[in-house]
Amino acid sequence: MAHHAEPITDAARAAQTLERLFDEHEHAVFFGGAGVSTASGIPDFRSVDGLYRQHFDYPPETMLSHSFYVEHPAEFFRFYRERMVALDAQPNACHRTLAALEHVGKLDAVVTQNIDGLHQAAGSRRVWELHGSVHRNICQGCGAVYDARWVCSREHEDGRGVPVCPVCGGTVKPDVVLYEEPLDERVLEGAVRAIAQADLLVIGGTSLVVYPAAGLTRYFQGDKLVIVNRDPTPQDAAADVLISCEIAQAFSF
Template sequence: MDQIKELQNLIESSHKIVFFTGAGISTESNIPDFRSTTGLYNQEYAYPPETILSHHFFISNTSEFYRFYRNKMIYTDALPNIAHQCIARLEDMGKCLGVITQNIDNLHQEAGSKHVIELHGTVYHNHCTTCNKEYSLEDILNKELVPLCNCGGIIKPDVILYEEALNEKDIDEALSMIMNADLLIVCGTSLSVYPAAGFLRYFKGEHLVLLNKTATPYDNQADLIIQDTLGHIFSQIHI
């Protein structure tokens, strides 16, 4: 059977779909991914991006962290693409339980998805590391390179950095969603970032679908694999 037709049939016959998304769903919204040949991890910086985006680097070299963060992690002009929009429509139709995303760009919410678990946080929420006062992204952008709270404390994005633990509530909710799904569709992730990638082990539903441009460690467990851009895939699906 044609792969797109098979995906169409799986979506039509399922009633508890869960989407697990990574950077590949946002590349067609002009947000670069991390691990492709043109991704952030294959560009030259004074420090490796994994180092810059770590907790210890944020503490010890805050200005360099924010220089990278402002240039490479914030894309206020980005708009949801057809993949985000199709996922939101499926939720509106009552066929989708929600989205578990590794992305921090808010594009699922902008497309209309209401039940979104942001495993790695979001650039749109920030807090003072001293008094815990909350700040918006606009607040951050309107401040100096290293944004300071009125109390004098450094403001930190609500983004999970390397060396930081995921939010326990988000983990519980994500695992519950995966365990209740009848169809799990993985979109645009190499499934190489843990612990998030390990969540797939909890899926006991009927069908696992992997939509990604390259192979993943879970390919041998999938019922359907389509290696293509998500924009091309979803433009052929009727929802």
Template sequence: MQEPKQLQQLQEMVDRSRRIVFFGGAGVSTESGIPDFRSVDGLYNQRYKYPPEVMLSHSFYVAHTEEFFDFYRTKMLYLDAQPNAAHKKLAELETAGKLTAVVTQNIDGLHQKAGSKNVLELHGSVHRNFCQRCHKMYDAEFMLHSTGIPTCTCGGKVKPDVVLYEESLDQHTLTKALDAIEHADMLIIGGTSLAVYPAASLVNYYRGDRLVLINKSTTPMDQNANLAIQGSIGEVLGAIQVR
């Protein structure tokens, strides 16, 4: 559990801030029951021949499309997952006019489900899927209940609007995220080891003096933070009072 002094520091920083930006990773969603797919656990090894990073790559999608979708449906679609205390508090901060943007590496849509409006999804979303031939859009339910290779009414392949390994981030989203971080008076980073680039490099654009890191383990940025808290992102953010 976090020290009361750290939580008090965090509260004081939030009270003084009017342009908070939250930058989050997989650790935000694990508390909603969505596993971090980058960890190769026993289940992956039992069922799949390749590590997740290979199966979620652009080249694997092209060369082994059906196997890609088998993995995608069973490991990336958690449509029953619900927002946790962290998602809800961030939405509350935005409604109160204190938080300007959520920048996320997650693709699950839980921030929007919690009520957040300005969510910048660096790696796309499972809730947007498009036909590669006619560009018709499909929702996540369609993907979940499809079999084999999801196919559009026109006969084209339906691809998730998620950034696969070997693919570039969407430049428009990236530019908006950089702008939000540059103009933030407080940057809260949570649930990420800051190991995935280029997303992790975005934090270098913050120029303020209220940099907060909340993670269950240490990160390379801890020494640069004004406040580093090791603990549950839901418990820490859930303890903040919005006033």
């Protein structure tokens, strides 16, 4: 591994570098976080104008925890609808390029920490969603599945804004991994397998501080590790190529 690679800050050079790397490798995997969707108008968590810098009655980490969901369901769903679901968001250049790379056989899989479904909206088919998706909402009673529009429509509520299953009356919970909840074992195994088999791993739009997701990079044994992120990450020293510019511009090729 090359250490302390000089970051590429020019978007055009970044795009050329990424295009060449994808051309040179047979089994690329992309591992992404919230920064991938900021160009689609979805705020990330930890940057200057991110979700965690805004002011709410409770810290966002608390409101997105399993215990808060159980103890304060009305407040949970108000925050969730307002801040976590972005039904009008559209895929950006990064999502579209990754879908195109998969289509021509240059990308084996996308591993994402995002719950917005934009990779699938862009056309990606092999997507491991580590933290679930706002587009699946599951009745805790009978297992019926509802989409995000249904949860946001407020048609089926208990009077406090909590969605209730019209089939059995059970509470409908978003299929997203909250703080204090484990990752889905099947998804985790699929993501680990994809990363372990990759010869090129491109990490993008993630601060690499949220575990266990950030720990998945240790399974990579391939040829080139690339980190594309506006701000430095704790794993920069391990990267062969560092790109420090807007990710949607870096993936405009």
